[in-house]
Amino acid sequence: MLLEGKRALILGVANNKSIAYGIAKEFNENGAKLAFNYLGDALKKRVEPICEELNGDFTFQCDVSSDEEIAAAVKLVEEKWGGVDIIVHSIGFADRNDLQGRFINTSRDGFKLAMDISAYSLTAVCGAFEHLLSDNASIITLSYYGAEKVITNYNVMGVAKAALEASVRYLAVDLGTKNVRINAISAGPIKTLAASGIGGFRKILNYIEENAPQQRNVTTEDVGRSALYLASDLSSGVTGEVLHVDAGYHVVGIGIK
Ligand code: NAD
Numbered sequence: 001m002l003l004e005g006k007r008a009l010i011l012g013v014a015n016n017k018s019i020a021y022g023i024a025k026e027f028n029e030n031g032a033k034l035a036f037n038y039l040g041d042a043l044k045k046r047v048e049p050i051c052e053e054l055n056g057d058f059t060f061q062c063d064v065s066s067d068e069e070i071a072a073a074v075k076l077v078e079e080k081w082g083g084v085d086i087i088v089h090s091i092g093f094a095d096r097n098d099l100q101g102r103f104i105n106t107s108r109d110g111f112k113l114a115m116d117i118s119a120y121s122l123t124a125v126c127g128a129f130e131h132l133l134s135d136n137a138s139i140i141t142l143s144y145y146g147a148e149k150v151i152t153n154y155n156v157m158g159v160a161k162a163a164l165e166a167s168v169r170y171l172a173v174d175l176g177t178k179n180v181r182i183n184a185i186s187a188g189p190i191k192t193l194a195a196s197g198i199g200g201f202r203k204i205l206n207y208i209e210e211n212a213p214q215q216r217n218v219t220t221e222d223v224g225r226s227a228l229y230l231a232s233d234l235s236s237g238v239t240g241e242v243l244h245v246d247a248g249y250h251v252v253g254i255g256i257k
Contacts, residue, residue, distance in 0.1 A: 004032075005032075009087045010034055012089065014046065023090065026227065065117050074132065088140050089122050092118040092142070093114065098155055106156045119167060143242060175239075181238060183235070226245045
């Protein structure tokens with residue numbers, strides 16, 4: 001029960017395949033109080049039963065591209081809990097057209113959209129919730145290896161994830177004085193709703209199975225357990241870190257079989 005009594009805000013559950021679902025499940029099993037956002041009525045219908053299944057306290061609408069909706073979420077969380085100990089930011093979005101073909105063709109609007117939702121929203125959420133964060137609070141976001149190396153079709157999301165990882169480092173400095181930690185998990189590819197927008201995703205999964213040190217793909221449970229470490233006092237001295245939970249794929253250069 002590593003998170004006994006801790007209040008955890010989970011941003012980014014779409015369904016029970018979501019990485020945020022795997023994290024929330026682990027948190028529930030370790031005694032955390034949970035609250036979930038959803039994006040629009042279609043996802044509300046999916047998130048509400050998940051909140052119930054995982055003994056969550058409440059759900060709320062929050063589109064992270066809207067400062068007003070983030071402010072409303074802050075107000076609600078303050079009323080319900082008075083403060084927050086953990087924030088999981090498991091949100092990403094890019095136009096499907098920008099997740100295939102040549103990166104060079106990314107439009108200005110497509111670039112802005114991916115950066116706003118997938119990178120800037122972390123800073124917006126941290127800034128808005130800063131005064132509610134408890135001493136020793138922990139913030140976790142989700143990144144991908146495409147931030148570091150070129151992954152076919154990942155394109156503008158890779159650039160957004162690079163910005164996200166840099167944001168984690170800058171936010172670690174700003175929040176560190178308040179004893180708040182912020183880290184990213186760079187997860188290996190997992191078949192989720194968001195991943196289905198990436199061209200040739202099945203081929204990426206097969207490639208990892210053949211080339212990762214652990215010869216397999218990771219699961220949302222793998223990510224959930226690492227998030228538990230980062231959310232709990234076990235990682236009390238860790239901030240600004242990008243933790244790879246990717247069956248070791250990031251260490252491989254050339255691996256001839
Ligand atoms: P998912 O589709 O289950 O989750 C993405 C979530 O982002 C959804 O809940 C969606 O509602 C939310 N979202 C999108 N735009 C939003 C907005 N404007 N406001 C609020 N919420 C918004 O997919 P996932 O794979 O679980 O993605 C979660 C995170 O993990 C993303 O940041 C993704 O880039 C990252 N990630 C995924 C993989 C993978 O292979 N699936 C690998 C590494 C990192």
